Amino acid sequence: MKKLLILLSLAAMPVAGFAAGGEHAKLDAVKIDLSDKTSLQRGARIFVNYCLSCHSAAYMRYNRMGKDLGISEELVKDNLLFAADKVGDLMKAVMPAEEAKAAFSTVPPDLSVIARARKPAWLYTYMRSFYRDDKAPSGWNNTVFPHVAMPHVLYEWQGHQRAIFKQDGAFERFELVRPGSMSTEDYDKAMRDLINFLVYLGEPAKLERYQLGVWVLLFLAVFFVFAYLLKKEYWKDVH
Amino acid sequence: MLTNLLAWIDERFPLTKVWNEHLAEYYTPKNFNFWYFFGSLAMLVLVIQILSGLFLAMHYKPDTGLAFASVEYIMRDVEWGWLIRYMHSTGSSAFFIVVYLHMFRGLLYGSYRGPRELIWLIGMVIFVALMATAFLGYLLPWGNMSYWGAQVIISLFDAIPFVGPSLAEWLRGDFVVSDATLNRFFALHFFIPVIILPALVFVHIVALHKVGSSNPDGIEIKKKKGPDGKPLDGIPFHPYFTVKDIAGVAVFLMFFSAVLFFAPELGGWFLEPDNFVPANILQTPTEIVPLWYFTPFYSILRAVTTDMMRFGLLPFMAVVGGLAIYSVRDMMMRAVVAGATAAILLGLFMMEAKIWGVIMMGLSIVLFFLLPWLDRSPVKSIRYRGWMYKTALTLFSVSFVILGYLGTKSPEAISLFLMKNVYWVQIFTIVYFAFFLFMPWYTTLDKTKPVPERVTP
Ligand code: HEC
Numbered sequence: 085m086k087k088l089l090i091l092l093s094l095a096a097m098p099v100a101g102f103a104a105g106g107e108h109a110k111l112d113a114v115k116i117d118l119s120d121k122t123s124l125q126r127g128a129r130i131f132v133n134y135c136l137s138c139h140s141a142a143y144m145r146y147n148r149m150g151k152d153l154g155i156s157e158e159l160v161k162d163n164l165l166f167a168a169d170k171v172g173d174l175m176k177a178v179m180p181a182e183e184a185k186a187a188f189s190t191v192p193p194d195l196s197v198i199a200r201a202r203k204p205a206w207l208y209t210y211m212r213s214f215y216r217d218d219k220a221p222s223g224w225n226n227t228v229f230p231h232v233a234m235p236h237v238l239y240e241w242q243g244h245q246r247a248i249f250k251q252d253g254a255f256e257r258f259e260l261v262r263p264g265s266m267s268t269e270d271y272d273k274a275m276r277d278l279i280n281f282l283v284y285l286g287e288p289a290k291l292e293r294y295q296l297g298v299w300v301l302l303f304l305a306v307f308f309v310f311a312y313l314l315k316k317e318y319w320k321d322v323h
Numbered sequence: 324m325l326t327n328l329l330a331w332i333d334e335r336f337p338l339t340k341v342w343n344e345h346l347a348e349y350y351t352p353k354n355f356n357f358w359y360f361f362g363s364l365a366m367l368v369l370v371i372q373i374l375s376g377l378f379l380a381m382h383y384k385p386d387t388g389l390a391f392a393s394v395e396y397i398m399r400d401v402e403w404g405w406l407i408r409y410m411h412s413t414g415s416s417a418f419f420i421v422v423y424l425h426m427f428r429g430l431l432y433g434s435y436r437g438p439r440e441l442i443w444l445i446g447m448v449i450f451v452a453l454m455a456t457a458f459l460g461y462l463l464p465w466g467n468m469s470y471w472g473a474q475v476i477i478s479l480f481d482a483i484p485f486v487g488p489s490l491a492e493w494l495r496g497d498f499v500v501s502d503a504t505l506n507r508f509f510a511l512h513f514f515i516p517v518i519i520l521p522a523l524v525f526v527h528i529v530a531l532h533k534v535g536s537s538n539p540d541g542i543e544i545k546k547k548k549g550p551d552g553k554p555l556d557g558i559p560f561h562p563y564f565t566v567k568d569i570a571g572v573a574v575f576l577m578f579f580s581a582v583l584f585f586a587p588e589l590g591g592w593f594l595e596p597d598n599f600v601p602a603n604i605l606q607t608p609t610e611i612v613p614l615w616y617f618t619p620f621y622s623i624l625r626a627v628t629t630d631m632m633r634f635g636l637l638p639f640m641a642v643v644g645g646l647a648i649y650s651v652r653d654m655m656m657r658a659v660v661a662g663a664t665a666a667i668l669l670g671l672f673m674m675e676a677k678i679w680g681v682i683m684m685g686l687s688i689v690l691f692f693l694l695p696w697l698d699r700s701p702v703k704s705i706r707y708r709g710w711m712y713k714t715a716l717t718l719f720s721v722s723f724v725i726l727g728y729l730g731t732k733s734p735e736a737i738s739l740f741l742m743k744n745v746y747w748v749q750i751f752t753i754v755y756f757a758f759f760l761f762m763p764w765y766t767t768l769d770k771t772k773p774v775p776e777r778v779t780p
Contacts, residue, residue: 143395193600196395200588201599286599287398289405296406297584301577308573315566322353322558 109228109255114208114276116283118291124153127281130274132164132175134237135195138184140177141285143196147171152288188222188233199286204279211275214239215247215258227255241266241274345532350557351564352538354778358428359536360571361421366524367572368418373517375411383463385509387502390465391601409587415457416593417579419616422450426691430716433703434537440695442534445527447692452519454617459512461614462505466598471611473500473508479624482678499604540778541703547777556778610733618730619723619755623687625734626745626752627680635749636679637671643760644668650764683752690759697759700766702774709769719758722751 117123128149131141146168150160157171165171167178177184181191199207210228214236217225222235227247236242243264248256266274284290332338382401384393397404426446429435435443462473477500480491496503535545535554544554558564588594592615597608613621627636644664651657671679690697702708705716725739726748732738734745 143392143399145400148399197599201596203596287405289398293405293409293584293587297580300580300584304573304577304580308570308577311566311570311573315570318562318566322563 109209109213111203111205111209111228112212114204114279116204116280118280118284120280121154123277123280124284125155126274127277127279127284128153128155128164130278131195131281131285132166136167136175137178138188138192138234138237139195141175141196142177142194144175144285144288145172146175148288149175149285152284190233192234195282195285197286199279199282204283207282208275208279211238211278212242212272213258214242215245216261217247238271240264242268242271345528346561346565347559349532349560350544350554351536351560352544352554352556352778353558353563354538354540354556354780355536355564355567356539358424358431358539360568360575361425361428363568364421364571364575365418365425367575368414368421369516369520369524371410372414372418373521375407375414376513376516378407379411380513383509385463385506387465387505387602390463390505394464406583409583412594413579413583413587415460416589416614416616417582418453419457421575422453423616426450427720430694430719431705432537432539433541433698433700433705435695436537436541436698436703437695438534439531439537442527442530443695444692445523445530447688449520449523449527450691451688452515452523456512456516456520457614457616459508459515462500462508463512464598465505465602466595467600467602467606467608468595468597468611470500470602470604471608472613473504475611476613477504479681479684482675482681484678537703538778539704540706540775542774542776542778544778612731615727615731618728619726620684620687620730622726622730622748623752623755624680624684625730626748627676627683628745628749629676631749631752632671632676632679635753636683637668639753639756640664640667640671646761646764683756687755690756693759694762697762698766699763700769700771702771704774707772707774708766709771711765711769715758715762715765718754722754722758725751726755 146160146165147157149155150157150164150171155164160171167176168174175196177192179187179192185191202210206228210226213227214224215227216223219225220231222233224232224234224236224239225247226232226234241264243260244262245258246261248259250256260268264271287293329339333340379397382393382397382404384390394408397408399405401407429443429446458473458476462469477491477494480494481487483490492498494504495501496507535543535557538544538556544556547555549555582589582593588596595612595614600606612618641664644660644667647660648657648664651660700708700712705713729738729744729748729751732744734743734748736744738744739747
């Protein structure tokens with residue numbers, strides 16, 4: 085009885101308001117397909133051309149990327165090797181960390197495993213949510229990462245967006261004020277390729293893992309059948 | 324030729340004797356069910372962890388500047404490194420799943436009851452060593468959750484009066500979690516599972532084979548022997564249970580591989596997203612939570628607030644203490660129990676919530692050790708117990724799961740319904756402790772069914 089009273093007294097404790105601060109922006113889903121080699125190659129090109137200037141992917145080697153994505157060493161050397169000398173090098177940022185720190189007052193984080201720390205949908209939305217903000221030091225702000233120190237590096241493609249907020253300050257939608265060189269669909273497609281690549285970059289062995297997994301499970305299934313029959317055979321005289 | 328060799332060895336080492344005593348002539352109840360797979364599976368996982376850990380240690384660097392990168396090096400540049408790493412990370416969660424189910428079996432069928440108290444106690448020491456190992460290992464990838472998790476848990480020791488702060492400093496080897504901490508955690512994460520755990524498992528099994536295995540009926544098969552002196556309901560462990568366990572291993576490995584190959588993060592339950600960010604002293608994760616296997620205890624730690632002590636623990640302990648004083652017949656003992664109750668109640672008035680949080684968390688594990696003496700039922704197995712124990716065990720299991728779930732959530736959020744997580748956690752903390760602390764009474768009062776002479780299928 086006493087136990088019940090305790091439970092009741094606990095249950096009667098003031099229940100605070102339900103208004104949870106849902107400041108999490110709505111995220112757009114993105115289709116990830118690691119077997120789509122052309123998408124990965126396009127993503128790799130964007131990444132090397134536009135992101136490696138500030139960010140590193142310092143756990144990854146150029147030649148490993150080339151091998152996995154079906155790009156020959158020559159092509160890697162000619163087209164992707166701006167920030168390094170040898171194809172076996174790690175993908176380091178072009179801009180030295182101190183310089184970046186001076187420019188952005190923070191060092192751009194390494195992006196090797198960013199797709200494992202952040203969800204693909206987050207990254208996809210982030211790359212499409214930069215908007216003009218004159219109050220920000222770089223002139224750019226972002227709805228999923230407010231006050232981000234990163235400028236919109238792909239504005240020439242996407243163009244300039246303006247964010248429209250509701251009366252209560254919540255984000256409503258974007259308005260394209262100055263079009264870029266790409267249509268919205270093309271820009272979204274490019275970003276899908278980029279995020280697809282970032283997911284690959286987060287775990288290069290992922291596809292191999294799936295493929296091996298199928299064989300392992302098949303083997304175990306067969307193994308189980310034999311193990312089970314063996315058990316039945318031994319146990320048939322146990323009652 | 325081979326028989327000669329065996330004879331030669333047997334003269335110098337009791338090989339045949341050991342084989343017979345522990346396998347070929349170890350008589351095991353033939354009515355073992357599903358729940359009896361998890362002992363051998365726990366041993367299998369221990370072997371998986373030691374072997375995969377050995378190969379990880381060949382490439383891992385216990386240095387704050389290199390640790391995170393060395394793990395990614397294993398994932399990318401080491402031949403089959405990703406496989407070894409996922410074996411180990413999946414293995415750690417699998418270990419706890421298997422061990423929790425193994426312990427639950429004990430609760431179902433009263434495996435901890437006499438004459439198996441020592442087996443249970445050794446098992447609990449194994450469990451504590453396992454928790455220590457997992458905690459130590461979690462720091463090694465040097466992710467942000469590794470860092471902050473260790474920071475929070477070690478700072479719990481600060482709550483201990485007088486010696487706390489210097490103890491915490493001694494554990495860290497520094498004023499904060501640092502390179503010195505990482506190095507010693509690596510050394511201990513090797514030592515405990517490779518030296519201590521196998522030794523404990525050995526003793527666990529020696530003790531088990533001394534008294535013999537229990538079974539789902541909770542009766543002693545040694546009491547009914549045939550004319551040949553062998554238990555009528557027993558069958559030799561080998562080959563019967565070796566072949567049975569092999570089939571169990573196959574099923575287990577299917578689950579294990581499904582996770583390992585297709586979802587090694589298991590949606591953040593086995594590998595947390597925050598741990599893919601390198602440790603950062605300046606950037607606290609939004610919610611510092613341990614991995615799922617610690618969250619029931621972590622919840623209990625966080626449940627203890629000043630209000631919880633006043634309105635929850637104080638009346639609860641008063642009831643338990645009152646019942647204990649009333650039930651003890653011996654006057655001397657009664658005085659001792661009354662003194663202890665008074666001390667606890669006074670402590671709940673005087674000491675801070677933070678200290679009581681640590682005490683309650685410790686107690687939530689210590690109470691498991693006491694089960695053989697808390698349980699007063701004339702029967703062992705749930706099959707012959709009454710509604711009280713069945714209800715208590717159900718409530719306890721529910722509370723364990725809910726505490727575990729809410730331990731991964733913010734106390735201020737509402738993850739279930741009606742009220743904030745912290746209130747649910749407080750209610751289920753009381754339920755958790757009620758299972759243990761009221762056990763002497765409800766197991767005595769419970770109406771039990773007659774136990775059969777021989778095992779039932
Ligand atoms: C001009 C330098 C610069 C370039 C080029 C750049 N970034 Fe950034 N990025 C930054 C900085 C600086 C930050 C840190 C933002 C902060 O912490 O406020 C950042 C942050 C990020 C983050 C957030 C990381 C987190 O904290 O979770 C992502 C994701 C990101 N960048 C992706 C990219 C991608 C993809 C590209 C290529 C299209 C790119 N960046 C190009 C400077 C740059």
